Amino acid sequence: MKITSAQVFVGGPGKNYVTLKIMTDQGVYGLGDATLNNRETLPAAYLQDYLIPALIGMDPRRSEDIWQFFYRGAYFRRGPIAMAAYGAIDMALWDIKGKIAGLPCYDLFGGKSRNGAMVYAHATGADLEDLMDSVQHFVDDGYKAVRVQCGIPGMPSASYAVPEEKGSSTEYMTNFSGIRPKVETWDTGKYMRYMPQALADIRERFGPDLHILHDVHHRLTPREAAAFAKDVEPVDLYWLEDPTVADDQDALKLIRQHSTTPIAIGEVFNSIWDCNKLIENELIDFIRVAATYGGGITQLKRIIDLAGLHHVRTGFHGAPSHSPISMAAQYHLNAWAPNFGIQEYLVLGTPECDALFPHDHLMENGMVYVSDAPGLGVDFDESEATKYSYSAGSHPVVRLQDGTLWNY
Known part of the structure; x- marks a missing residue:
């Protein structure tokens, strides 16, 4: 079983959800979420430009090895952008494995x-x-x-x-x-x-x-x-x-x-x-x-x-x-x-x-x-996704009464 393609969608009702869809040569697909609130284009770009090209041809059942491949192989480890992208891939692979087994993920x-x-x-x-x-x-x-x-x-x-x-x-x-x-x-x-x-x-x-x-x-x-x-x-x-x-x-x-x-x-x-x-x-x-x-x-x-x-x-x-x-x-x-x-x-x-x-x-x-339902039990309607596009936003910031920046 091999990964043949993957696609990233950015947008949603009131939120810029970053949705990853991974396809396999057996027609089974998996879904993951890479939404990094108010920095959504960053994990999306990391997935599209760096991670997806390396995913093609991998066996989706080997989720542990794939996780280690991206995490250890990056040299510069961790950080919310990278981990959101890895998280989306990992969710999608577990979703695929559940669908292959015909079991919800909790049973796995x-x-x-x-x-x-x-x-x-x-x-x-x-x-x-x-x-x-x-x-x-x-x-x-x-x-x-x-x-x-x-x-x-x-x-x-x-x-x-x-x-x-x-x-x-x-x-x-x-x-x-x-x-x-x-x-x-x-x-x-x-x-x-x-x-x-x-x-x-x-x-x-x-x-x-x-x-x-x-x-x-x-x-x-x-x-x-x-x-x-x-x-x-x-x-x-x-x-x-x-x-x-x-x-x-x-x-x-x-x-x-x-x-x-x-x-x-x-x-x-x-x-x-x-x-x-x-x-x-x-x-x-x-x-x-x-x-x-x-x-x-x-x-x-x-x-x-x-x-x-x-x-x-x-x-x-x-x-x-x-x-x-x-x-x-x-x-x-x-x-x-x-x-x-x-x-x-x-x-x-x-x-x-x-x-x-x-x-x-x-x-x-x-x-x-x-x-x-097998896998994660959530689907994604690509026709609905065409209704939405990216809209930039930011978290608020906090200042003390004298103007000093404080912790949000």
């Missing part, structure tokens, strides 16, 4: 460990009252876990994942349009004085059974993160996400020394080498590496196995920057992983997205039920 990993996987929704509000309404919406919709973000009084612009005005709190998405980044303003003192009580109010309102998650999005120093994690211990968060930048991994020991609040980190990581020490030293409770940025299924399986040795559970990234192909890869890993924790979930199931990526995966009452 070792079979299901659970029937359904818990997901969490994103509740947000311009203020705390608005956030409470958003949380209630998702609770009424059957979610058992909700991430909560709200505006901070006195902060001159909306903080991370918070709308400027009330009323869009159940469908809010950060605006990435335009190549020049939007600027947000951050005030650590106001945040640390306000947010612990806001989280306590949410817990009091919704009771002990709702899983409450909160994302700091790298905005605190290690000392500040340790103090914040200690302050919110009574809330019993399901996790505190990215409380500080993880570049200085030893600094995360400070949080562990001062708090038992569970910590989730890793959505910007792109290899096992970004998280191995955090896992081995048990400085985190959930690992957030995504199937695309993390180099695909082959790499994530290694991370999952390492995490399982150290009481660390999965909590894969699931922002709209991941297409239904990448999410499907994670659904299959979630079904199998013995140390599964939770899956981030933002609604992708618009009619336009479902038309571009037909699938039978089901999200119901806060749980995802993976399809039993």
